[in-house]
Amino acid sequence: xxxxxxxxxxxxxxxxxxxxxxxxxxxxxxxxxxxxxxxxxxxxxxxxxxxxxxxxxxxxxxxxxxxxxxxxxxxxxxxxxxxxxxxxxxxxxxxxxxxxxxxxxxxxxxxxxxxxxxxxxxxxxxxxxxxxxxxxxxxxxxxxxxxxxxxxxxxxxxxxxxxxxxxxxxxxxxxxxxxxxxxxxxxxxxxxxxxxxxxxxxxxxxxxxxxxxxxxxxxx
Numbered sequence: 001x002x003x004x005x006x007x008x009x010x011x012x013x014x015x016x017x018x019x020x021x022x023x024x025x026x027x028x029x030x031x032x033x034x035x036x037x038x039x040x041x042x043x044x045x046x047x048x049x050x051x052x053x054x055x056x057x058x059x060x061x062x063x064x065x066x067x068x069x070x071x072x073x074x075x076x077x078x079x080x081x082x083x084x085x086x087x088x089x090x091x092x093x094x095x096x097x098x099x100x101x102x103x104x105x106x107x108x109x110x111x112x113x114x115x116x117x118x119x120x121x122x123x124x125x126x127x128x129x130x131x132x133x134x135x136x137x138x139x140x141x142x143x144x145x146x147x148x149x150x151x152x153x154x155x156x157x158x159x160x161x162x163x164x165x166x167x168x169x170x171x172x173x174x175x176x177x178x179x180x181x182x183x184x185x186x187x188x189x190x191x192x193x194x195x196x197x198x199x200x201x202x203x204x205x206x207x208x209x210x211x212x213x214x215x216x217x218x219x220x
Contacts, residue, residue, distance in 0.1 A: 028121055032121070058149055062098075067086055068090045070083045072087060076140075077117065077139045079140050086141055086145075116140075121133035122136050
């Protein structure tokens, strides 16, 4: 029965990313961390904030509300702290994490203990090389809460009058919406006689991972 369903659906199992080579974890780590190593070798310069620029300060009720919205089905990060623990102890931990987040915003420095991530290689349709794996980064759940709180502040500062064809980084908008909009616009145009559609596809995948700053005039 399973074979019949797979034949009807034309199901093809993907090649599992398994190997008896003991050096495979080191090879994967070096491959996915190559951009981070290049970034750490660059000299960075901290730009002081203007004195009249107000520093974002979070309230305990904001942190508590964000922690109560944690999806307990999400995988834990390198700290192995599950989401249901943070969600259940939101009342007790909200004040502690509020102080940590505010200190991070005031300095401004992200605590080193919150930066590490666990990268899980997820195979694509068929794996022939290391580049055929999607690097899924598992960060600490509490760091995701910090990101959500900071994202709310960024969204409030950005002008809300966005382009109607803006789909990336917008709520309730997916890649399928962009495809449907492009198809609808193209087909509506082609219904007219003597018309054509010209489309440009640009792949920006991992484009910003290879950005290298160069010193110009004493500045980076």
